[in-house]
Amino acid sequence: MALARKRQINIEATRFYHCVSRCVRRAYLCGLDPVSGRNYEHRRSWVQNKLLELPNSFAIDVYAFAVMNNHTHSVLYVNHQKAQNWCAQEVLTRWHRLFKGTILTQRYTKNAGRGMSEAELRMVKDTVEVYRSRLMDISWFMRSLNEFVARKANKEDNCTGRFWEGRFKSQALLDEQAVLCCMVYVDLNPHRAGIASSIKTSHYTSIKLRENANRSGSIITKLQCLTEKNISGLAISESSYIQLVSDRIHDFSSEKSSETSSMANVIRDKWYSSTTYFEDLFHGAVGNTESLTRFCKCFGSKRRSNLSNNRKYFGDGSTSFKNPLHLARTELVLQT
Numbered sequence: 001m002a003l004a005r006k007r008q009i010n011i012e013a014t015r016f017y018h019c020v021s022r023c024v025r026r027a028y029l030c031g032l033d034p035v036s037g038r039n040y041e042h043r044r045s046w047v048q049n050k051l052l053e054l055p056n057s058f059a060i061d062v063y064a065f066a067v068m069n070n071h072t073h074s075v076l077y078v079n080h081q082k083a084q085n086w087c088a089q090e091v092l093t094r095w096h097r098l099f100k101g102t103i104l105t106q107r108y109t110k111n112a113g114r115g116m117s118e119a120e121l122r123m124v125k126d127t128v129e130v131y132r133s134r135l136m137d138i139s140w141f142m143r144s145l146n147e148f149v150a151r152k153a154n155k156e157d158n159c160t161g162r163f164w165e166g167r168f169k170s171q172a173l174l175d176e177q178a179v180l181c182c183m184v185y186v187d188l189n190p191h192r193a194g195i196a197s198s199i200k201t202s203h204y205t206s207i208k209l210r211e212n213a214n215r216s217g218s219i220i221t222k223l224q225c226l227t228e229k230n231i232s233g234l235a236i237s238e239s240s241y242i243q244l245v246s247d248r249i250h251d252f253s254s255e256k257s258s259e260t261s262s263m264a265n266v267i268r269d270k271w272y273s274s275t276t277y278f279e280d281l282f283h284g285a286v287g288n289t290e291s292l293t294r295f296c297k298c299f300g301s302k303r304r305s306n307l308s309n310n311r312k313y314f315g316d317g318s319t320s321f322k323n324p325l326h327l328a329r330t331e332l333v334l335q336t
Contacts, residue, residue: 009138009139009170009172010172010295010298010299011078011080011136012298013172013174013294013295013298014172014173014174014175014285014287014291014295015077015078015079015080015232016063016075016076016077016172016173016174016178016179016232016234017075017076017077017078017138017170017171017172017173018073018074018075018076018170018171018173018182018186018286019073019074019075019076019138019142019168019169019170019171020071020072020073020074020168020169020170020279021071021072021142021145021146021164021165021168021169022070022071022164022165022169023070023071023163023164023165024162024163024164024165027070027153027163028040028069028070029043029047029067029068029069029070029071029072029149029153030043030044030047030067030068030069030070030204031069043149043152043153044067044203044204045204046148046149046152047067047072047145047149047204048065048067048204050144050145050148050149051065051072051074051145052222052223054141054144054145055224056094056097057094057095057097057098057135058094058135058136058140058141058144059078059079059080059082059083059086059135059136060076060077060078060079060135060136060138060141061076061077061079061224061232062074062075062076062077062206062222062223062224063075063076063077063179063183063206063223063224063226063232063234064182064183064186064187064205064206064207065186065205065206066186066187066189066190066202066204066205066206067204067205068189068190068193069193073186073189074186075173075179075182075183075186076138076141077224077232078136078138079136080136083132083135083136084132086132088108088124088125088128089108089109089112091128091131091132091135092105092108092109092128092131093109094135095131095134095135096109098144101127101131102127104116104120104123104124104127105124105127105128105131107120108121108124138170142168146163146164146168149163149164150162150163150164171282171284171285171286172284172285172286172287172295173285173286173287174285174286174287174288174291174292174294174295175287175288175291175314176233176234176235177287177288177314178286178287178288178291178314179234180234180236180244181271181274181275181278181286181313182278182286183206183241184244184245184248184275185274185275185276185278185279186205186206187202187205187206187207187245188245188248188249188275188276189205190202190203190205191249192276197249198246198249199211199242199245199246199249206223207242207245209222209223210223210226210238210241210242211242213238214238214239214242220238225238226238226240226241248271248275270312270313273313274313281309281313282306282309282310283305283306284305284306285305285306286306286310286314287310287314288310288311288314288315288316289304289307289310289311289314289315289316290316292304292307292310
């Protein structure tokens with residue numbers, strides 16, 4: 001039985017989550033459907049544009065994404081502090097970009113609350129807090145994305161009914177190592193599927209957008225920009241991350257000279273495996289033993305799911321992970 005969403009997402013434990021949505025049965029999201037012969041390639045832009053538009057309303061940042069033939073991947077960060085700093089007017093303005101709201105919230109937005117009774121203002125205040133919580137809720141974010149795509153796809157196919165599986169999959173990413181591995185895994189999806197051979201041909205992925213911005217010397221705006229002092233705690237620059245993915249595409253883990261130590265070989269093999277088979281290796285929350293224990297305590301659970309693989313690939317959390325690029329490209333990507 002699937003876990004309730006409230007037992008999978010806890011922003012006090014971590015604000016990074018890996019989300020996956022898959023089409024129901026044999027429905028095609030994008031690409032050429034071999035059964036019907038129809039080409040749905042244009043739908044990739046629907047997903048990408050909507051995904052990158054939603055952070056304009058939600059307090060949720062997109063760190064990585066990939067739009068595949070029948071599923072989508074995204075790495076999301078819940079910017080809780082950002083949402084708490086919004087005034088009532090800001091919350092309602094953002095909500096009304098997505099939904100109609102109520103008659104009272106529409107009146108409040110239009111007239112800044114002027115001419116409203118105290119009882120009406122109290123009702124608006126309560127509603128604002130409900131909307132604020134939804135605007136930093138990953139379930140509402142994914143609902144807004146998937147419902148938009150499903151309606152357009154069903155209209156195009158002239159049909160009704162489910163387009164996506166009943167639930168999207170969410171994985172809590174508990175530490176910097178887990179986030180970095182998952183981001184690379186997501187960006188490598190077209191490469192693993194055999195539809196891309198380089199970053200340049202990895203269309204409709206976050207790494208493609210990052211490389212385009214880096215090449216032109218501009219600051220990326222649609223995705224969350226990576227810096228050495230990022231508010232999320234993921235301390236890696238745009239150029240370093242691009243180089244990291246590029247090296248991984250060229251399979252740097254297999255380039256072992258005779259001078260390379262056996263320990264370095266083991267660590268590089270772990271980096272290769274974790275960024276290639278992330279979903280197969282990790283079920284549920286992902287991170288080192290210490291962070292996984294803290295996450296389980298948030299739900300009053302003693303059972304730490306998939307503990308052996310988390311410990312094998314991410315260690316016990318006793319050693320800090322200060323430089324993702326340097327460690328990933330040399331000898332200490334993941335603690336043993």
